[in-house]
Amino acid sequence: MLAVDDEPVARQQLVFQIAALGHAVSAAACAAEAQEILTREGSSAFDCLITDCWMPGQTGLDLLLWLKEHDPMLASIVVSQAGDEEVVTQTLRGGASDFLKKPISSDELYSALQRTFESTRRRRRNAANGSAVRQAGLVQRHINNLWMAHDHPCPVTICYHPRHDAGGDSVAIFSLDPSRILVVVADVSGHDLKSAFVSAYFQGMLRAMIQERIPIQSVLENFNRFLIGEWNLPASSVGDPLQEITSLAVCAASIDLNGGTVRLLNSGFPLANLVDWCGHSLSCGEGGGSPLGWIDPNPSVETSVAVTMCDRLVIWTDGVEDLANQLHISKWSLAFGILLANESRSPVPWLNGAPDDVLLVLVQLQKECPDSCPFPILADNYPKNRIEEIDELQGRWRRSLAFAFPDLKPQRLQEILLCTREGVLNGLLHGCAEASDHCRVEMIVDRSQNQLEVAVTDPGPGHNFDHRNQASVESLDGHRGLLMIHYLSQRVERNESGSAIRMFFELERNPKG
Numbered sequence: 001m002l003a004v005d006d007e008p009v010a011r012q013q014l015v016f017q018i019a020a021l022g023h024a025v026s027a028a029a030c031a032a033e034a035q036e037i038l039t040r041e042g043s044s045a046f047d048c049l050i051t052d053c054w055m056p057g058q059t060g061l062d063l064l065l066w067l068k069e070h071d072p073m074l075a076s077i078v079v080s081q082a083g084d085e086e087v088v089t090q091t092l093r094g095g096a097s098d099f100l101k102k103p104i105s106s107d108e109l110y111s112a113l114q115r116t117f118e119s120t121r122r123r124r125r126n127a128a129n130g131s132a133v134r135q136a137g138l139v140q141r142h143i144n145n146l147w148m149a150h151d152h153p154c155p156v157t158i159c160y161h162p163r164h165d166a167g168g169d170s171v172a173i174f175s176l177d178p179s180r181i182l183v184v185v186a187d188v189s190g191h192d193l194k195s196a197f198v199s200a201y202f203q204g205m206l207r208a209m210i211q212e213r214i215p216i217q218s219v220l221e222n223f224n225r226f227l228i229g230e231w232n233l234p235a236s237s238v239g240d241p242l243q244e245i246t247s248l249a250v251c252a253a254s255i256d257l258n259g260g261t262v263r264l265l266n267s268g269f270p271l272a273n274l275v276d277w278c279g280h281s282l283s284c285g286e287g288g289g290s291p292l293g294w295i296d297p298n299p300s301v302e303t304s305v306a307v308t309m310c311d312r313l314v315i316w317t318d319g320v321e322d323l324a325n326q327l328h329i330s331k332w333s334l335a336f337g338i339l340l341a342n343e344s345r346s347p348v349p350w351l352n353g354a355p356d357d358v359l360l361v362l363v364q365l366q367k368e369c370p371d372s373c374p375f376p377i378l379a380d381n382y383p384k385n386r387i388e389e390i391d392e393l394q395g396r397w398r399r400s401l402a403f404a405f406p407d408l409k410p411q412r413l414q415e416i417l418l419c420t421r422e423g424v425l426n427g428l429l430h431g432c433a434e435a436s437d438h439c440r441v442e443m444i445v446d447r448s449q450n451q452l453e454v455a456v457t458d459p460g461p462g463h464n465f466d467h468r469n470q471a472s473v474e475s476l477d478g479h480r481g482l483l484m485i486h487y488l489s490q491r492v493e494r495n496e497s498g499s500a501i502r503m504f505f506e507l508e509r510n511p512k513g
Contacts, residue, residue, distance in 0.1 A: 001018065001023055001024070001025050001026070001046055001047055001048040001049070001050065001113075002025070002026050002027075002028060002034060002037060002038065002046050002048075002049050002050070003015055003018060003025055003026070003027050003028070003050050003051075004027070004028045004029075004030070004031065004033075004034045004049070004050070004051035004052060004055075004060070004063065005027075005029070005051070005052040005055070005079070006029055006030055006052060006055040006056060007052070008029075010052070010102070011027055011029065012027075014027075014050065014079075014104070015027050017104065017106060017109055018050075018109070018113070020106070021106070021109065021110055021113065023113065026046075030055055030056075030057060030058065031051070031055060031057065031058035031059070031060070031062055031063040031066070032057065032058060034049070034051065034063055035063070035066055038067070038070070038071070038074075039070075043067070043070065043071035043073075043074045044071075044124075046074060047074075047075075047116075047117050047120050047121075048074070048075060048076065048077065048113060048116045048117060048120060049063075049067060049074055049075075049076040049077070050076065050077040050078075050079065050113075050116075051063055051064070051076065051077070051078060051079065052078075052079050052080065053078050053079060053080035054080060054081075060078050060079075060080075061078075064076060064078070064096055072123070073120065073123040073124045074120055074123075075097040075116040075117075075119035075120040075123065076096045076097060076098075076116070077096060077097065077098045077099070077100060077112050077113075077116055078096045078098075078099050078100070079099075079100045079101075079102060079104065080099070080100075080101065080102065081101070081102050097115065097116045097119045098112040098115055098116055100112055153175060153178060153179060153180075153181050153257060154181050154255060154257070154363050154364055154365055154366075155363075155364045156173055156183065156361065156362070156363050156364075157339065157342065157360075157361070157362040157363075157364075158171050158359075158360075158361055159338045159339060159341070159342040159358070159359070159360040159361075159362075160357075160358070160359050161338075161351045161354065161357070161358040161359075162357045162358075163319070163354055163355070163356055163357050163358075168186075168187055168188025168189065168190060168195035168196065168198065168199045168248075168357070169185075169186070169187050169188075169199070169317055169319070169357045169359040170185070170186045170187075170188075170199045170202070170203055171183070171184070171185050171186075171359070171361055172184045172186075172203055172206055172207065174210050179256065179257045179258040180254070180255065180256050180257070180258075181254075181255045181257075181363075182210065182216060182252065182253070182254050182255070183252070183253045183255070183313075183315070183361065183363055184206060184216070184250065184251075184252045184253075185250070185251045185252075185253075185269070185315045185317070185359065185361050186199065186202060186203075186248055186249065186250045186251075187248070187249045187250075187269070187317045187318065187319075187357070187359070188202070188246065188247070188248050189245075189246055189247045189248075189249075189291070190246065194246065195246070198227075198231070198246055198248065202223055202248060205219070205222070205223060205226075206219055206223075209222070216252045216254065216265060217265060217300065220250060220252070220265065220267060220292060220300055221297070221298075223248065223292055224267075224292040224293065224296065224297070224298045225296065227246060227247070227248065227292055227293030228293060228295075228296045229296075231246055231293070232245050232246055232293055245293060245294075246293060247268070247291035247292060247293035247294055248267075248268075248291055248292040248293055249267060249268035249269045249288075249291040249292075249317075249318070250265070250266070250267045250268070250269060250291075250292060250300070251264065251265070251266050251267075251269035251270075251272055251288075251315050252264070252265040252266075252300075253272060253313060253315065253363070255307075255313070255363065255365065257365065257366075260306055260307055260308065261304055261305065261306055261307065262274070262284070262304070262305050262307050262313060263302065263303075263304045264284055264285060264302065264303045264304070264305070265300040265301070265302055266285060266287075266288045266289055266300055266301045266302075266303070267288070267289050267290065267291055267292050267298060267300045267301070268288050268289055268290050268291030268292070268294075269288045269315075269317075269318075270288065270315075270316060270317065270318055270320075270321055271283045271284055271285050271286075271287075271288060272284045272285070272313060272314065272315045273313075273314045273315075274305060274307065274311055274312070274313060274314075275311065275312045275313075275314055275373075275375065275376060276308070276310070276311055277308075277309070277310035277311070277373055277374075278374055278444070279373065279374030279375055279376055279442075279444035279445070279446070279453070280376070280379075280442060280444070280455075281314075281332065281376045281379045281442070282305070284303050284305050285301060285303035286301075287301055288301060289301040307365055309365070309366045310364075310365070310366055310373060311365045311366075312362055312363065312364050312365065312373070313362070313363040313365065314335065314360070314361070314362050314363075315360070315361045315363075316331075316335065316359065316360045316361070317356070317357065317358070317359045317360075318356065319354060319355070319356035319357045319358045319359060320334060320335065320338070320358055320359070320360055322354070322355045322356050323350075323351075323353075323354045323355065323356070323358060326353070326354075326355060327350065327399070327403065328395075328396065328399055329396070329399045329400040329403050330377065330378040330379075330380070330396065330400040330443075332375075332376040332377050332378055332379055332400075332443075333377050333378060333400035333401070333403050333404045334403070335360055336375055336376075336377055336404050336445065337350075337403060337404060338351075338358065338360050339360070339362065339375070372446075372447045372448040374444045374445060374446040374447075374453070375444065375445055375447075376442060376443065376444050376445075377400060377401065377404050377443040377444065377445055377452070378397065378400050378441065378442065378443040379440075379441075379442050379443075380440070380441050380442075381438040381439070381440050381441075382424065382428065382438060382439045382440075382441065383432070383435065383436070383437070383438050384428055384432040384434070384435055384437055384439075385435065386428065387425065387428040387429065390421060390424065390425060393421075393424065394417055394420075394421050397416075397417055397420055397443070398413070398417055400443070401413055401416060401417075401443070404445065405445075405452075405507060408507060412505065412506075412507070415488045415489075415505065416452065416454065416505050418484065418488060419454065419484070419485045419488050419489055419503050419505075420441065420443075420454050420456070420503075422481030422482070422484055422485055423441075423454065423456035423481075423485060423501055423503065424439060424441055424456055425481060426456075426458075426481055426482065426501075427439035427456050427457070427458035427460070428458075430458075430460055431458025431459060431460030431461075431499055432458055432459065432460065433460065437458070437459050437460075438458075438459070439456065439457070439458045440455075440456070440457045440458075441454070441455070441456055442454070442455045442456075442457075443455075445507070450506060450507045451490075451504055451505065451506055451507060452504070452505045452507055453502055453503070453504050453505075454502070454503045454504075454505070455500065455501070455502045455503075456500070456501050456503075457499065457500040457501075458499050458500075459499070460499050461497065461499065485501070485503060489503040489504060489505060490504050490505055490506050491503075491504040492504070
């Protein structure tokens with residue numbers, strides 16, 4: 001350690017006390033000499049700096065400010081005759097770990113040194129871990145870029161925003177042959193160096209086994225056995241009863257373009273979704289099973305779905321759902337915002353507040369389909385009893401639309417909300433006869449047409465109301481909402497029975513500047 005004091009007697013006394021406690025100590029007569037020693041020998045050679053506060057020329061506080069700039073990992077103690085609170089406050093603001101008042105007793109010095117040594121070790125350990133985590137994060141992003149650099153039969157968009165320098169989310173893409181592609185999206189629990197290591201280990205094991213033509217189901221089974229049998233050792237074997245269990249949530253999509261099918265294996269992952277060329281979405285499956293590392297054996301939930309030209313497969317981690325819940329908006333509205341942010345490559349403030357890593361993967365199943373195909377903003381199913389919560393539902397629609405289209409004019413936003421409300425009320429009141437019946441609401445944006453579609457569908461018998469028929473207009477009971485929809489929407493379409501209605505709105509925007 002390094003002791004600094006301008007008074008020879010006080011300096012020698014301090015050196016003697018420190019040496020008597022069994023510590024090697026160097027001495028400096030002023031702040032400038034201390035800086036020269038720390039620079040020459042390297043501050044990492046010391047575990048503690050102890051300095052007098054008031055010295056001619058540069059004070060001990062000046063030395064602390066210099067140390068804070070050159071090596072904030074080295075903890076320090078300030079010694080002074082003064083015991084007023086102002087000195088203590090300045091000392092702590094300067095970065096000191098402790099403060100001692102002269103004369104110093106051996107017991108006080110021993111306790112202060114122990115605290116300071118531990119503070120230095122902790123700071124250096126955290127700095128080393130932080131550097132390793134940042135390097136791991138760079139490796140993860142490099143791996144994702146490598147996957148994107150390959151020429152795959154299907155265009156793939158990866159939007160990754162880790163909450164920390166490194167996370168457990170990852171994507172792997174394999175072209176099995178000219179018409180088949182395998183996409184594996186994974187999420188390791190935790191956000192530390194251990195999570196990044198498990199993620200990298202999984203990617204390496206995955207690549208090796210897929211190259212050996214081992215089925216993805218067998219790959220997941222093997223990694224599950226590794227987590228349970230080797231990584232997540234019983235607490236008694238490692239002596240730590242509070243050891244956290246590491247788990248891996250996985251969604252693997254095997255896409256057969258010639259066969260027109262997607263086979264999904266899901267272990268504890270949010271459900272994947274298909275979006276057709278019109279922008280309508282379909283959730284794939286009914287449950288995601290348990291993450292790998294929880295149980296042995298751990299069977300993945302398997303789902304096979306038929307796909308057609310211009311369908312898109314959308315997979316996201318639970319970080320997307322967590323952020324959508326935090327913002328009180330639709331998951332689809334958030335997904336749309338994430339894709340726009342990825343296109344513009346500009347930072348967005350709402351991603352900084354994400355409670356977890358955000359990863360979204362979009363697979364376009366045909367290369368020739370345009371990038372601007374319609375995309376969902378909202379896709380909800382409401383049971384009949386949600387009619388009592390119509391104001392809350394409208395608030396959700398408002399937030400989702402305002403998030404997706406921040407420049408949308410207030411008048412147009414209000415028109416969309418009123419028409420959606422009336423459509424949903426009509427569906428819940430007249431289209432849902434049983435408690436188990438649901439009214440489906442979809443909002444779909446067509447960027448090529450600068451247009452929003454709101455579709456409301458119910459299982460009821462429908463209606464034959466014609467807003468152009470004067471006789472119908474004269475008997476408005478039960479049809480005022482439908483009449484308003486026809487006059488506020490730019491265009492309205494309905495199926496033959498009237499149980500499905502589609503409303504179209506131009507997305508006028510506020511002028512810039």
